[in-house]
Amino acid sequence: MKTSPTNPPAVSHALRCVHCGRIDPADKPPSPSFRCHQCGELLEVIYPEWSGAGREFALRLKEVWKERKTSALLENASGVWRFRELLPHVEHENVVTMSEGNTPLLALPNLRKSLRLPGLVAKHQGMNPTGSFKDTGISVAISMAKAGGFSFVCCASTGNTSASVAAYAAHAEMKSVVLLPAGQVASGKLAQALEYGAYVFELNTDFDGCLRILHQVVERFPSYLLNSVNPYRLEGQKTVAFELMEQLDWRVPDHLIVPGGNLANSSALGKGFMELRELGLIPTLPRISIIQAAGANPLVRTMRENGGRELVRVNAETRATAIRIGNPASWRKAVAVLKTSGGACEEVSEEEIFAAKAELGRDGAGCEPASAASLAGLKKLLGSGFVKSEQTVVLVLTGHMLKDVDAILESRVHNAPVVVEASAGSVIARLEQIDGKG
Ligand code: F0G
Numbered sequence: 001m002k003t004s005p006t007n008p009p010a011v012s013h014a015l016r017c018v019h020c021g022r023i024d025p026a027d028k029p030p031s032p033s034f035r036c037h038q039c040g041e042l043l044e045v046i047y048p049e050w051s052g053a054g055r056e057f058a059l060r061l062k063e064v065w066k067e068r069k070t071s072a073l074l075e076n077a078s079g080v081w082r083f084r085e086l087l088p089h090v091e092h093e094n095v096v097t098m099s100e101g102n103t104p105l106l107a108l109p110n111l112r113k114s115l116r117l118p119g120l121v122a123k124h125q126g127m128n129p130t131g132s133f134k135d136t137g138i139s140v141a142i143s144m145a146k147a148g149g150f151s152f153v154c155c156a157s158t159g160n161t162s163a164s165v166a167a168y169a170a171h172a173e174m175k176s177v178v179l180l181p182a183g184q185v186a187s188g189k190l191a192q193a194l195e196y197g198a199y200v201f202e203l204n205t206d207f208d209g210c211l212r213i214l215h216q217v218v219e220r221f222p223s224y225l226l227n228s229v230n231p232y233r234l235e236g237q238k239t240v241a242f243e244l245m246e247q248l249d250w251r252v253p254d255h256l257i258v259p260g261g262n263l264a265n266s267s268a269l270g271k272g273f274m275e276l277r278e279l280g281l282i283p284t285l286p287r288i289s290i291i292q293a294a295g296a297n298p299l300v301r302t303m304r305e306n307g308g309r310e311l312v313r314v315n316a317e318t319r320a321t322a323i324r325i326g327n328p329a330s331w332r333k334a335v336a337v338l339k340t341s342g343g344a345c346e347e348v349s350e351e352e353i354f355a356a357k358a359e360l361g362r363d364g365a366g367c368e369p370a371s372a373a374s375l376a377g378l379k380k381l382l383g384s385g386f387v388k389s390e391q392t393v394v395l396v397l398t399g400h401m402l403k404d405v406d407a408i409l410e411s412r413v414h415n416a417p418v419v420v421e422a423s424a425g426s427v428i429a430r431l432e433q434i435d436g437k438g
Contacts, residue, residue: 011047011049011050011085011089012026012047012048012049012089013026013045013046013047013048013088013089014026014045014046014047014048015030015043015044015045015046015231016043016044016045016046017036017038017039017041017042017043018041018042018043018044018332018333018336019036019039019041019042019332020036020038020039020041022036022037022038022039023046024037024043026088029148030043031219032218032219032224032225033215033218033219033225033229034225034229034230034231035229041332042229042231042329042330042332042333043231044231044234044271044333045088045231045232045234045235047086050278050279055280057085057279058279058280058281061083061085061086061279061281062250062281064085065082065083065242065246066246068082069082074092074095074097075092075095075097077097077099077102078097078099078100078101078102078139079099079100079101079102079103079136079239079243080097080100080101080136080139080140080236080239081095081097081139082101082239083239083242083243086238086239086242086275087140087235087236087239088140088144088232088235090140090143090144090147091147094143094146094147095143096139096142096143096146096168096171096172097139097143098129098135098139098167098168098171099129100128100129100135100136100138100139100236101128101135101136101239101240101243102243103123103124103125103126103127103128103240103243104123104124104127105121105122105123105124105244105247105248105394106121106122106123106124106363106364106365107120107121108120108121108122108360108363108365108395109363110359110362110363111359111360111363111375114359115378115379115382116389117382117387117389117391117393118389119253119254119390119391119392119393120378120392120393120395121392121393121394121395122360122365122394122395122396122397123240123244123247123394123395123396123397124365124367124397125240125396125397125398125399126367126368126371126397126398126399126400126401126403127400129167130160130163130164130167130192131160131163131188131192131399131400131402131403132160132163132164132368132398132399132400132403133160133237133240133265133396133398133399134160134161134163134164134165135164135167135168136236136237136239136240137228137232137233137234137235137236137237137264137268138161138164138165138168138226138233138236139168139236140232140233140235140236141224141226141230141232141233141236142165142168142169142172142174142224142226144224144232145174145224145226146172146174148224150174150222150223150224151174151175152174152175152176152177152221152222152223152224153165153169153174153175153176153177153223153224153225153226154176154177154178154179154214154217154218154223154224154225154226155176155177155178155179155214155225155226155227156178156179156180156207156210156211156213156214156227157178157179157180157185157189157207157210157227158180158181158184158185158207158261158321158322158323158324158325159180159185159186159188159189159190159193159321159322159403160189160322160398160399160403161178161226161227161228162178162180162185162189162190162192162193162198162200163189163192163193163196165178165193165198165226166178166192166193166195166196166197166198167192167196169196169197169198170196170197175199176193176196176197176198176199177198177199177201177217177223178193178198178199178200178201179201179203179210179211179213179214179217180193180200180201180202180203180210181202181203181205181206181207181209181210181324182202182203182204182205183202184206184207184321184324185321186321186322186368186403186404186406186407187404187405187406188402188403188404188405189403189404206316206324206326207262207316207324207325208316208325208326208327211227211229211329214227227262227329228262228264228265228329228330229329229330233264233268234264234267234268234271234330234333235268236268237264237265237268237269237272238268238269238271238272238275239272240268240269240272240396241269241271241272241273241275241276242272242276244394245276245281245282248394250281250282251392252282252283252284252285252286253286253392253393253394254286254287254387254391254392254393255286255287255288255289255343255378255381255387255391255392255393255394256269256273256286256287256288256289256343256393256394256396257288257289257291257374257375257377257378257381257393257394257395257396258288258289258290258291258374258396258398259290259291259292259320259322259323259370259371259373259374259377259396259398260290260291260292260299260323260328260334260345261292261296261322261323261324261325261328261370262325262328262329262330263290263299263328263329263330263331263333263334264329264330264333265396265398266288266290266330266334266337267330267333267334267336267337269288269337269396270285270288270333270334270336270337270340270341271333271337273285273286273288273341274340285340285341285342286341286394287341287342287343287344288337288338288341288343289338289343289344289345289346289377289381289386290334290337290338290343290344290345290346291345291346291347291348291373291374291376291377292323292345292346292347292348292373293316293318293320293323293324293347293348293350293353293370293373294318294347294348294349294350295316295317295318295324295350296314296316296317296318296320296323296324296325296326297314297347298311298312298313298314298316298325298326298327298328298331299328299331299334299335299345300345300346300347301314302331302335303335303338303345308335308338308339311327311328311331313326313327314326318350318353319350319353319354319369319407320350320353320368320369320370320372320373321369321370321404322368322369322370322398322399322403323370323373344381344386346377346380346381348373348376348377348380349376352376352379352380353369353372353373353376354369354372354407354411354413355376355413356372356373356374356375356376356379357369357371357372357375357407357408357411358411358413358414359375360372360375360397361401361408365397366400366401367397367398367399367400367401368398368399368400368401368403368404368407369404369407370398370399371396371397371398371399372397374395374396374397374398375395378393378395418430
């Protein structure tokens with residue numbers, strides 16, 4: 001362990017297969033597609049030194065993390081790197097950060113009343129630098145790429161990952177390559193990738209097809225894969241759990257509800273909470289529930305049809321394009337999170353997603369369609385009694401409303417704009433009608 005007088009020590013990490021359990025030290029390079037050398041399954045980052053670190057290490061973390069909030073150091077302005085004791089060690093010159101994380105926890109006043117759920121809040125991950133939760137994970141994974149001397153980074157994406165990869169690559173003076181399913185990416189996200197200077201390839205296949213092809217590309221062309229099969233992505237994304245616990249003054253919520261696509265975010269959140277519990281910083285886990293669109297529901301079917309033993313792949317179709325995924329890479333990790341935390345796995349219809357999205361908008365917490373699946377799912381879980389009115393619930397809103405404005409303009413759930421004569425009188429006449437005085 002490297003120690004410094006003021007900070008807790010940086011710990012080393014290793015990579016462990018989530019299926020066969022094989023452990024490789026961090027200095028043994030993983031395969032370019034981050035698959036286990038032995039069985040081909042996904043890897044996860046572990047920190048073998050924690051077990052010997054003791055309670056004192058954990059308690060000092062809380063203090064150090066708090067102090068860093070007022071520090072000018074680049075890493076401390078990041079809502080990810082501020083928690084660096086629980087991340088892989090990266091030298092200062094290789095850390096790529098744009099002050100990601102630091103996202104607000106919002107009260108939802110109208111929804112609290114209509115759902116009779118006073119303990120409801122939303123963690124708005126759409127307030128990250130490129131407008132989605134992806135930035136927290138990309139910051140860590142691209143830092144590993146920089147430390148490894150790569151000049152090309154790449155991803156397959158339903159849109160948000162590509163925007164994030166493109167921005168962080170530009171910031172780090174690296175080249176980014178993104179594979180997108182042609183015609184299935186919201187225009188705001190495509191525009192971001194272009195503006196940040198990515199090499200954008202549109203493929204005539206879906207997200208699952210893009211990812212399959214990208215695995216072949218990285219085996220033959222030296223580029224660093226930034227999809228969430230890369231276990232370092234999840235390390236960045238898990239820090240949301242730490243930041244959230246600080247915002248809740250370390251009171252564990254009863255429920256955390258998150259949309260599921262490739263199932264990395266739910267896995268990362270689960271990992272974050274489990275590590276906090278392992279370190280003795282929280283006594284229990286929240287129940288982490290995962291919500292999928294009914295047309296893109298492989299995890300729902302996997303849980304329903306075989307209790308999480310074997311993935312049921314589906315042909316995905318939903319207007320919530322961010323989660324239009326039928327063959328989720330991180331399904332084993334997500335099943336483990338559901339089982340360990342006691343969460344539910346639900347599916348919601350297109351109508352339920354869009355109704356929920358408009359309701360979040362009316363609370364000032366607008367988000368993109370995929371994010372609204374969390375509220376649609378909450379309503380179902382309230383209906384079934386899984387969530388109770390006296391409980392505390394955190395909805396994870398994963399992406400910003402402006403990512404997909406077409407989805408807003410196409411949906412017919414809002415008051416249409418009113419065309420009036422260009423005079424104050426006609427505007428006031430309308431307002432008086434609205435106010436009930438007309
Ligand atoms: N919400 C949004 C806004 C997303 O962009 C995604 C995934 C998810 C939820 C699901 O997260 O895959 O970790 O279960 N977007 C990826 C992308 C696939 O390429 O941008 P997940």
